Amino acid sequence: MSAAKLFLLAGLLATGSYASPVQARTPYAVKDSHFVPSKWRQVAPAPSTHNIDLRIAIKQNSFDDLERHLYEVSDPDHSRYGQHLSELDVKKLVQPADHSLALVHEWLADNGIETGDLSYSAAKDWIKVSLPVGRIESLLDTKYSVYRHEDGSETVRTSEWSLPVHLHEHIDTIQPTNSFFRSTPKAVTLEVNKFGGSYSKDVTYHQDPNVTAICTPRGVTPLCMRTLYETIDYIPQSAGKNKMALANYLGETNNRSDTSLFLQKFRPEAAAAAYSFKFDVINNGSTSQAVVQSRIDIEGDLDVETMLGVGWPTPLTAYAVGGSPPFIPSNGTTTNTNEPYLDWLQHVLAQSDDVLPQVVSTSYDDEEQTVPPSYAKRVCEDLAQLGARGVSVFYASGDSGVGTSGDCITNNGSGAKRFTPEFPSTCPYVTSVGATMDFNPEVVAYHSSGFASGGGFSDLFPRPAYQDKAVKAYLKTLGNRDAAYFNASGRAYPDIAAQGSYFSTVWNGTDTLVSGTSASTPLIAAIIALVNDALIAGGKPTLGFLNPWLYKKGYRAFTDITSGSAAGCSEIGDGKGFPAVEGWDPVTGFGTPKFRDLIHLLGVHGTWNHTGGFS
Template sequence: MKWHTLLLVSITSLAAGSPVKARHEVKESHPVPRGWRRTSRAHPADSISLQIALEQGDFAGLEQSLYEVSTPDHPRYGQHLSAAEVHDLIKPSEDALAAVQAWLAGHGIVSDHVQYSEAKDWVTVSLPVATVERMLDTNYHYYVHDDGSKLLRTPQWSLPQHLHEHISTIQPTTSFFRPQHRRKLPIGHETFPIENIVATVPSAVNSSIAAVCNSTLLVTPDCIRTLYGTINYKVQAADKSFMALNDFLGEVNIRTDAELYLEAYRPEAEAAAQQFSQISINGGTVHQKLTSNDTEDGTGEEGNLDAQTMMGLAWPIPLVAYSTGGVNPTYIEDAYTGPTDSDEPYIRWLQYLLSLPDNALPSVVSTSYDDDEQTLPFSYASRACSMFAELGARGVTLLFASGDDGVGATGYCVSNNGTNATTFLPEFPSTCPYVTSVGATAHYNPEVAVYDDHFSSPFTSGGGFSNYFPRPAYQDASVPAYLSKYVGENYAGFYNPAGRAVPDLAAQGSNFTIYWNGSLHAISGTSASTPAMSAILALVNDALVAAGKAKLGFLNPWLYSTGRKAFTDILSGSSAGCNTSGFPAAPGWDAVTGWGTPRFSDILELRGVGGNASYGKH
C-alpha cells in the first residue's frame, strides 16, 4: 500500500493540555461474541499494528456522488470518480489531523514510525501492548474461539474527550469479526471418481440446459454458461478490464489444480492456470504446496473454487487473486513476546485496493467470506462500509456471499447485546448498502432457493435484514411490499424490518465441481454463487468496455430500478434457519434470492450492448 508520512506536531508545542494527561472517556464498548472466551493477559511487549480511522471530511458528498454515478436516470450516470476526487471528499479536516498528531506525539510516537493512507484518513503504527493500553486506557487479553482461533482484543477502549469527534474507530480493539468461508460437502459426499464425471459432460455448444446440467447433478462451467446464456459470448476487450477474487484465512489458489480443472472443462483456457496473478497483501500466503496440515484442514478448497469458477466461466478475461494476511508481516515472534495480534483483514485489503491508481482497479471483485454482523462493533462495520462506497464510486462492482445458514445457524440465534434474546443473524459485509449480496439457487427446471441437507445443518441461502444499516432508498419500492404481503407479523422481534435487506440477486450454489489436491471434489455454498455471478458480470463489463461504455460499477441502484428485468424470478424455497422456515421466496424481490438469477443476453440488451451473439435463456 502507498503511504504518506506526515510530520507530527512537536511535543514542545503541546505544553498546554497534554494529551497524555487528558482525562479519558469511553469511546466504545462491544460485548464479546458467543463462542469466544478470555484467556491470558497480553504481555506488555506484544506487538499491535494499531489502525486509527479519522473522521472523513465529506462522506455525505461521497455517498451522493456514488448514487449519482450509479443511478441510470441521473446525468452523472457512469461517470465514475477518480482516486483524487474520492480522496478530496474523504480527507479529514486539518483540525482532526492536528489533534491526532498531537496525541501520538504526546505518547512519544515519532513521525518515522507513523504511516498515513493516501487520503490521510487512516493512520497505522506498530506499538507494544503497554503503549496502546496507556493510549486507550484499556487492557488487552487473548481470546480463544471454540474452533481454536485466537485474537488479541479488548471489549472497551477510551480516548481523551477532545479526540472523540476526530476518531471514528481504532482496531484491533473490539472487533471479533473473522471472515469465514462457506460450506463444502462433508467428506462422505465430497470426492467422486473423475472418469464418472468428466466422461458424461457433453459438448455444451448448442446443447440444451437439461443435457449439460444433468451430469450426476454436478455444476460444471458449461452448465452455468448454458443456463445463464454466456456460452456463445466472445470476449472482446480482455486487455481493458480484469476481475478479482479475495483470499483470507490463509486460503490459496493452486495452479496445478486449476490446470486439471480447465483441462477437463475448458481446455482452450488451460494456460490461464499459470497466468492469473496472485498478489500478497499484509503477508497473505500465495504458496503452491499443500502441507499435511493444509490437506487436513481443507486449505485451498475455497480458494480453488473461486479461481476455477471464475476462469472457467469468464476466460480469457484476466483474473487477479488478492491474498490478505491477518498478522503484521514485520512482527517476528520469539519466546519472550509470544504471538502477535491478528489484524483486521478487510481493512488491510481495502486500504491496499484504494491506494491503487484508477487503471489498476478490477472491474468486479468476488468475496466469499463474511461473519455474523453482531460479532463486530458498528464503528468498524460503518467504516469498512464507507470504504466499499469509495470503491463503488470509482467503478468497482463488489459482490459478497449472503451466507449459508438462511436467517441464521440453528442453535446460535442469540442476541449478543446481553439479553440472550432469540434473533436472526444477518451477515456482514453483505449488509453494507454499498455492495451487492449474492444468494444461492439449485436445480434447473425451475431453479429454486437452495436447500442441501448433506451437512450437520442444512445449507440454505442467506437472507435477512441488517441491524446496523437502514434500508437504502433503492429498496424502498420493493422490500416493504414484500414484507407486507409475504411475511406480515411472522418473526416480529427477530429481525429489523427497517434494515438493509439481503440478498440482492442469486446464482447456482450447490454441488460445484472443483479440483483440489489433484482430485475432483464437489463443493457448495454462496461461496460458489458469488464467483459465478462475478464472472458473468465481468463478461458484461467486457461488452460495455468494448462498446466504449462505462463499467457497471455499484450495481444496486440499476438492479433495483431497471436491471431486475434481466433476472429470472425464483418462486420456491426459503431462507430456513434459527429453527424457522425463514423468509420465503416470492414474486419480485425476496429475502432469500433477491431479484433472482441472471439472463446474460437480457442484461446486455438493457445496457445497450446486445446483439454480440446468440445467447441461451431459461
C-alpha cells in the same frame, strides 16, 4: 482513566506546563464498547509484549458528498450515470481535515509516538502504528485479554476503549480493539464431497443448448453455468481493458496445478490461464503451491476455477492477503497483524485507476454482531469508495440461512432469540449474492447437512432508499411472521443469486464437490465481468455499484426464484426463516442472471449467432 492519570493531567493543565498549541487536553472517556460475542470467551490477560498493528480511522472530511456522487453515478436515470470518480476525486473527498490530523498527531506524540513511527492510507484517513499491548492499554485507557473462540482459535481483544474527549469527533474507530470480526472463508465450513458420479460427456457447444441435458444437480460444471446463464456463445472483446479479481484470506491461496487440471477438463481453451492469472500479495499473503494440508485452499480453488471457467479470457487478479495468524501464547508469539481485512481494503483503494479491477468477488464474512457499529460503518464507507470508482463488489450472503441453529441469539447480553445477519453483506454499498440449486426451475439452495442460502436484514444499517419499493412489497407478503426476530427497517440482503450447490472443483488433485454462496459469488462476478466486457466494447461505462440500477431496472434481466426458504434458527418459529416469493426476497434477491437480457437492457446492441457469438 486511572485516578493517577486524571490527577497528573489536572495538575499540568492548572500550571499551564501541558498547554497545547492545537487544543487543550481533555480527560479520557469511553469512545466505544461492544459485547463479546457468544462464541468467544475470555481466558487470560494479554501479554504486555504482544505486538498489535493498531489502525486509527480519522474522520473523513466529506463522506456525505462521496455518497451523493456514488448514488448519482450509479442511478440509471441520473445525467451522471456511469461517470465514475477517479482515484484523485475520491481521495479529495475522504481525506481528513488538517485540524483532525493535527489533533491526532499531537495526542500520539504526547504518548511518545512520533510521526516517523506511523504509516498512512492513500488518503491519510487511516493511520497504522505497531505497538505492544502494554503501550496500547495506556494509549486507550483499556485492558486487553486473550479470548478463545469455540473452534479453539484465540485472539487478543478488549471490550471497550477510551479517548480524550476532544478526539471523539475526530476518530471514527480504532482497531483491533473490540471487533471480533473474522473474514471466514465460507467453503471451509461447508459440505465438501469427493466426486462419485459422472459428468456430462458432451462438453461442446450445441446449436440449441439444453440445460436439462447438460446440467446435473451433483456436479455443476462451467458448461452448465455458461449454458444456464446464457454466456455460452459470447466472445469477449475487451480483455485488454476489462479486469476481474478475487480475495484470499487466512492462509488460503489459489493452486495453479489444481486450476490447470480443472480447466483442462471443463474449459480446455482457457487452460493456460491457470498459470497466467496474477497474484497481488498484501502483507505477506500466501501464494504457496505446496501440497495442501487439512481443508486449506478449498475456497481459493473454488473461487479461481469458477471465475476462469466462466469469465475467461478476462484477466484475473487474486489478492493474497496475509495477517491474522493464530495467537499462540505458549509459542511466544510477539507479532499479530490481526486485521487483514483492512490491509486488503486500504491496498485496493490505493490502486491507480488503470490497475483497479472492475469486479471483485469476496466469499468471506462473519456474523454482523461480531462487529462494533463504529467499525462496520467505517468499513462500509470505505467500500463505498470502490463503488464510486466503478468497481462492482460482491459478497457471499452466508451459508446458514437466517442463522446457525442453536446460535440465534442477540449480542447485547439479554440472550434474546434473533436471526443473525452477515457482514459485509449488510453494507448498503455492496452487492450480496445468495445461492440456488436445481434447474427448470432453480430453487433456493438447501442441503439437509445444514447449508442454506443466507439472507436477512441488518441490525446496524438502515434500509437504503433504492430498496424501499422491493423490500416493502416483500414485508407486506410476510405479514407478522417472525417479526420480533429481525429488523424490518434494516438493509436487506441478498440482492441477487446464482447456482451454489455441488460445484465441480479440483482440489488437492482430486475431483471434489463444493457447495455454498462462496460458489455463487465468484460465478456472479464472472458473469458481470462479461457484461462489462460487452459494455466496454460498446463504448459504454462499466456497471460499477450496480444496486441502484438493479432495483430500478436491472431486475428485469433476472429469473425470479419463488421456491424455498432461508432455513435456519430452528428454535425460532418453524425454522424455515424467510421464504422465497414472487419478486425480491431476502433469500435469492431478484434471482439469477440472464446474460442476453442484461446486455440488451443496458443498451448494447447486436445479434447472436451460433458460430460467432454476439457481435
